Amino acid sequence: MHPYLDLPWPADEAAAEDQQRRLAPLVEREDRFADIRYVAGVDVAYAAHSDRLVAAAVVLDATSLAVVEQSLVEDVVRFPYIPGLFSFRELPPIAAALQRLQTPPDLIVCDGQGLAHPRRFGLACHLGVMFDVPVIGCGKTRLVGRHAPVGPARGEHADLLDGDEIIGSALRTRTGINPLYVSVGHRIGLASARDWVLRLSPTYRLPETTRAADHLVQEALKVAD
DNA sequence: GCGACAG
């Protein structure tokens, strides 16, 4: 798959925030997709005492959840971790991994938030707008927003609220385990995003897409030592 | 000023 937008690299934090504010209006918050046959997971892992990192994109069959294709990229850190500017750290290597795929995914699930972000432009939105593909943001912890307690059973959820605006869902993917934070990245509504996350997480807390990508980058990092 | 803060 290839980028839809060629985005300039911000010179500093202020430029990065400006770019987020400029791109945020491009995010589509409703379903805009046809058949979803292939779903991709993406992830990045960092070497302990260097600036090296590896990124992976793994394509799964949306029905069987079987791995269809994997791509791996080695890179270096180009941006520090700053809450709210996370995408500038992980987008370059993830984009490189996605461009190596022969099978263009119909949906991408990424670690981190989408609209559940101070400027409504988390990594999932950044990826979605850059490639013009449906993306779901799936975070293990929250960046912004608050929510009522989530019911104990798998599938129960609560609105993630920033003031009176719904920016995502806290979704229980597994009974007795902390909920995930699901938010819109691009071209998929929140209700559909929850459905897909549940469908992709039949057994564990995290979607199989995330597990597959995480497993790949961790193994690659060991070999790279 | 102090706390919070995706990965």
Next chain:
DNA sequence: ATCTTGTCGC
């Protein structure tokens, strides 16, 4: 995210 052992709980 990464560094790390044992340990509490179902």
